[in-house]
Amino acid sequence: MSAAVVTVLVVSVVTIVAGALGLRRARTTGDFYVASRAVTPRWNAAAIGGEYLSAASFLGVAGLILAYGYDALWYPVCYTAGYLILLAVVAAPLRRSGAYTLPDFAQIRLESTTVRRAAGALVVIIGWLYMVPQLAGASLTLSTQLEAPGWLGGLLVCLVVLIAVTAGGMRSITFAQAIQFWIKFVALLIPALVLIGVWQHRTTVYTGHPTAQGTVVVPIAQETTVRLPVTETLTVRGSVDGRPVDGPVELAAGSHRLGAGTTVTLHRDDTVPVVARLPDTTFTSWLTPLGSGIPHPLYASLSLILGVCLGTMGLPHVLVRFYTNTDGRDSRRTTFVVIVLLSAFYLLPTVLGTLGRRFVPDLLLTGETDATVLTLPERMLGGPAGVWLGALVTAGAFAAFLSTVSGLAVSVAGVLGQGLVGDRLRAPRRLRIRSFRLSAILALAIPYGLSLRTERLGLAVVVALAFTVAASTFCPLLVLGIWWDRLTDAGALAGMAVGGTLSLTAALATLTGEDPAGWPGAVLGQPAVWTVPISFAVMILVSLASADRVPAAARRIMIRLHTPEAPVPGGH
Known part of the structure; x- marks a missing residue:
């Protein structure tokens, strides 16, 4: 075992x-x-x-x-x-x-x-x-x-x-x-x-692109596009850019397509190709x-x-x-x-x-x-x-x-x-x-x-999307519900609906890979800077427009939320 x-x-x-x-x-x-x-x-x-x-x-x-x-x-x-x-x-x-x-x-x-x-x-x-x-x-x-x-x-x-x-x-x-x-x-x-x-005891500070520290065999499970920042000779078994290879092959700087089932053997000091969705930065930029x-x-x-x-x-x-x-x-x-x-x-x-x-x-x-x-x-x-x-x-x-x-x-x-x-x-x-x-x-x-x-x-990127959905829905509900006595059910519902729809749409676009390039892709990939203010604004404006729906017990509940509790006997 x-x-x-x-x-x-x-x-x-x-x-x-x-x-x-x-x-x-x-x-x-x-x-x-x-x-x-x-x-x-x-x-x-x-x-x-x-x-x-x-x-x-x-x-x-x-x-x-x-x-x-x-x-x-x-x-x-x-x-x-x-x-x-x-x-x-x-x-x-x-x-x-x-x-x-x-x-x-x-x-x-x-x-x-x-x-x-x-x-x-x-x-x-x-x-x-x-x-x-x-x-x-x-x-x-x-x-x-x-x-x-x-x-x-x-x-x-x-x-x-x-x-x-x-x-x-x-x-x-x-x-x-x-x-x-x-x-x-x-x-x-x-x-x-x-x-x-x-x-x-092993290393010094480097400033260039990442390089292999020893011999390592990297299997490519599915067809993948990678980028090489410099021209490099690598040992490849499988297919590169649609042609079969088995041994050392010189790859020019730029993008290359590795077929499914390909293996790339990196030797010490070989420059590491980077999958297309990740940046190929130097240590200085990093x-x-x-x-x-x-x-x-x-x-x-x-x-x-x-x-x-x-x-x-x-x-x-x-x-x-x-x-x-x-x-x-x-x-x-x-x-x-x-x-x-x-x-x-x-x-x-x-x-x-x-x-x-x-x-x-x-x-x-x-x-x-x-x-x-x-x-x-x-x-x-x-x-x-x-x-x-x-x-x-x-x-x-x-x-x-x-x-x-x-x-x-x-x-x-x-x-x-x-x-x-x-x-x-x-x-x-x-x-x-x-x-x-x-x-x-x-x-x-x-x-x-x-x-x-x-x-x-x-993993952290996907979890950050969950944070964004929470920030666009429950954050306005909690902040306004705790600190603003004029919040109404209509305002809360409208704010959560708008914030939730916008943030979930952006999250799904990111998860499915449908987000576009350039500014539109950046806006969908990190939407909190616009979904959170919109949710707050909708919640406030709709509450003001439906002021007659403020709960009758709102003031009493607000006092309850902000009045310190008496210590529990035997509590810590």
Whole structure:
């Protein structure tokens, strides 16, 4: 049994055991949905870290840094900075709302079942959009480390999560996610420290295009267009530009088409061809702000900052965590600890992505840059040490998939379960829990099916699209719902509909590869800079035009949201 198999099994067993422990303690509906609102800030912060640090954080950030360099640093910066906005704007008031889910908050604030249903639909859409790259990342991990078939990784994640979630709901996964955060942190910390020690004895600073550090055979699974920045002689077996080749071939600078099943053997100091969708920058440009090689980098960076920072407060699986705290003060403490944990964690994929640019540049040839942290240990160390370090990284990656998918499954199943039973407060307890468990199956099955059909884009890029949809829909709803007493149900519905339609259209264009070149492609690829303001504007203007629909209890609810809660006896 390989080291990677052992570590994956250990992480899976830990998750299932935590679910079994949760089953023994999950006796009420509150246990399943919000862990009886009794989670302390330290446990909750670690659980949020476990849930929030997804495939995009564990694998995607390092892959983006390998490909895009300095400009990709906005991803970890904004993933962390989003919590500062969450802390300042919504954390404590949201906890005081008394809601279980975002649709609950929408109905409490606006007294509208229509807005509640719309919010519920968005929770499901965002949850599924976020889950697809997690399951695709699981497939990438097992296929990279174990040469397993593409369908296995996502299926294994779904089965383990289903057991844990249906056993004890939120109570069971809170403990599991807290443990999974530390697994992820250690799984990157140890390799980062070891590989930095190896790097400082092996290499110098380069300024040109990435070159191979040794002999490596790169298989091309499907027909691929690549670019070479300079003329280079490479060993190729298969087809190049439609003609069969088998041996050394001189490739001129420019674009070339490699046929499916072709293998490219790179030798030491060979310039690495780059797949057409990635930039072929030098190390100097790679280290320069706005030097990533993407079209209109300033616009793309500003839009990414807006979408990720504001999208954090609209992620359903993150927001539901603040309902599990004892009171609003603990919600703020939880957010502060989360910021500290995230700041420490994101240093690690940044280091590994930087090392990957030098030691695994061949990933630029296939575009599989998300495999950077998976392949780096064996490439730099080799031998048993490299194998076991790679297995440790694999364990961390699987912990990332399991923890994030667990939180998303609870959020999506909570909304779907309410749709099955209607008024949750009046439905029998046994029916409510049964509907939650059935909904968890549906919540996992659909994104798993989608993950099998989705072309492998950058994991962090796909997750950023989910952030943009959340920023364009739930962010305006929460900010205006908490801080503006004139928001109406008509305004909220119109804003979410417009923001959701625009952002989802842009996301689908990006996912299907239908986005055009030039400015139109940049605008669709990073739409937050225009979809978020439009959503806010529509929500405000329609609310002003429908002022007679302001809920009669709006002032009373606003006072409730902003009045500090009395400390809970025996609370922390």
